Amino acid sequence: MDNEKLSLPNYDIPEDMQDVVAITTLDRLYNWGRRSSVWPLMFGLACCAIEMIAAQTARYDMARFGMEVMRPTPRQADMMLVSGTVTKKMLPVIVRLYNQMPEPKYVVAMGACASGGGPFKEGYNVVAGIDKFLPVDIYIPGCPPTPQALIAGMIKLQEKIDKESIKKVRWYNKEKKDGNYVPMPILGPDLIDVRRNAEIRDISAKAAVLKESA
Amino acid sequence: MATAIEPQTVDLTARFPGKVTADSRPGYTGFLVNKENLVEVAAALHNEFGFDLLTSLTGVDYIAENKMEVVYNAYKTTGGAGLIFKVQVERVDPIEVPSLTHIWHGLEYQEREAWDLFGIKFTGHPDLRRILMWEGFEGYPLRKDWKEAFYEEEIKPYKSRWPEGKHILAEEKNVFHDNLNLPKGFDPEKYIVDKEEDLYASLERHTLKDEEGRMRTDHVVVNLGPHHPSTHGVLRVAVTLNGETVMGLKPVMGYLHRNHEKIGERNTYVQTIPYTDRLDYFNSMSNNFGYVTTVEKMMNIPVAERAEYIRVIMAELSRIQNHLIFVGMLINDLGSMYTPSLYAFEERELILDIFEAVSGSRMMCNYFRFGGVVRDVPDDMLQKIKDLVFDRLPAKVDEMERFLSENEILVGRLKGTHVLSAEDAINYSVTGPVLRASGVPYDLRRADPYSIYDRFDFDVAVRHNGDMMDNYLIRFDEIRQSLRILEQAVKQIPQGPINSQKPNYQVKVPAGEAYGRIEAPKGELGFYIVSNGKANPYRYHVRAPSFVNLTAVEKMCIGTKIQDFVALLAMLDIVMGELDR
């Protein structure tokens, strides 16, 4: 146990008791517990996933930060690492996985593609950034980000967790029960974001401005 | 090398007068076959002329001539140059071309791809559905008159960005403010979503009864993926199971379809090099290699001598690294989680260090240029490569083999499972180590030498049982042969310039076509490029080994156990970036 992180500063604990006693706040204890075991969803999309795997291996060893336990099932995961290009065809699956993850949950966009479309943004089957659908906590730049960059991003996530307070976090907020639920997009003639249904209908009704579809 | 019949000596016009004409467009080769006679000519090519391996099929949309063309590349597994033949049809829907899957089964997915992206209907195809996009998607994206939602201009560099350098968010230009392209008057609430009934209908499914007709057991449909720890990315496979036995199986792909070809047709030639890195992202060096050799073939330029050696060194290092990861991942999927793959990754890191030192990036090297490579290999790096090649890697590969290959569980699971016979492998257009494990010594470095591979002394690794064990062992054989090539290459590498051309943002590629191919670690990586003399290719097609090798998976799996299928996927060594492109 890392007492320095857990204990509040400015309290003089006798040296012989430092291993047994810690004086801290509930928030700090709670955050310390969660930040030290962020379990990612085992889930690789594209090239970035290979660097994600490399970050797990001996040279970089993400396990040092309590993040090596990749869970293939969303039910046991705390963090979704979107590691690669998000395509329209894949998007409904990603959204479903996200909805299946229990709170608290975080989303990390790894690489240029997940952050904003990357080199393939202009592609007809590419979603320009996962943040169009999911709330992203951390963006990691790079194509692909090196394992070091990934680890730096993870440490940023830990810093973010450190700042949370039990009183304010959304998953204990009774009013916002389903606050993070994202409605499933549909694959039609193109990808349809159901949250924008009315808007889409209006625009496509105005035939004059709409580009002729092939 | 077997003496190959040069394509010119196969005179189809004499054999089929009136049915076949030589393709006389400037820069083009091969033959144009009448649509009505396509099946007859193809059968003759396969049976009489011995073109048993049809590697690549693709469409080309010649919109100005109002023609849709299908291009076939046929080869012989005995080696030698190939034969290109084409069929042209009027560009009026429905565009129909007879399917050739009954002659070369390996065309099954490639014909589906042409249907998906060009809307060319292959009559007689057993299962013609969309393959990369989803059923219900509007339009055929690779047609020249189909514009993507973020369309700006036909070719890059876009005027808005160069030379003025003003860049507006693509979202702002689209009426939906998103990457959306919906038909007029579309109402999302009334849209009926496709429930993939066609996919499930295409699977073998029976209801079984006992003799008295009482106990009814049904086959279960199971979907593996696209999020599944063993599918190596985002592949999805729909299977019907009888107990644990696979009765029917259909891969569903396109979950990583990043529109490589459409983007490649907008890019200038040089701009596409970094995109090829992202095809098979384990082997960006090999992908660069395939692309630049194809374009160099069209430009007809020499490659600097030193650069030739650097290219070979990088490509072979890449192959070693790929096969090491293959072994680690295969064993991972067999249930020995992590330990062997950690060892594999350790060696891979050392090779990536070299890539990073010469190119600046670990994975996406973007290292090759037309006429050479972009940066020189410094002497200390060359020394590092020598240390790896002469000392470390041979010992480590031996160590890995000693630890793993005689493991009882491994042998028990691999020996005798998923046998692919030589005939089937050829007929399904399987290439690469999987083909060679079936007993066909077909390696492009020997059968159709490119670059300077004819200068090196090495053997084509081949095994004869075609089962999973041979597929596993052949990877070690190939690593050893790559090390042999590397040993010679690092000794012989001369000093000198690293590029025969001046650095250039735009290259002149004369009008014409070319199909170039190399032996990538996963199989034959081919590029089919059509140029019309402009700054960007008119047609750019990638023949991805992972994609074509997957065609055989259905054949290999029916009747086997579902848990072995996971190992089979690892054994085919697919990578989604290249499979879906």
Ligand code: SF4
């Ligand atoms: S950001 Fe780059 S490396 Fe990562 S998935 Fe996208 S193209 Fe691949």
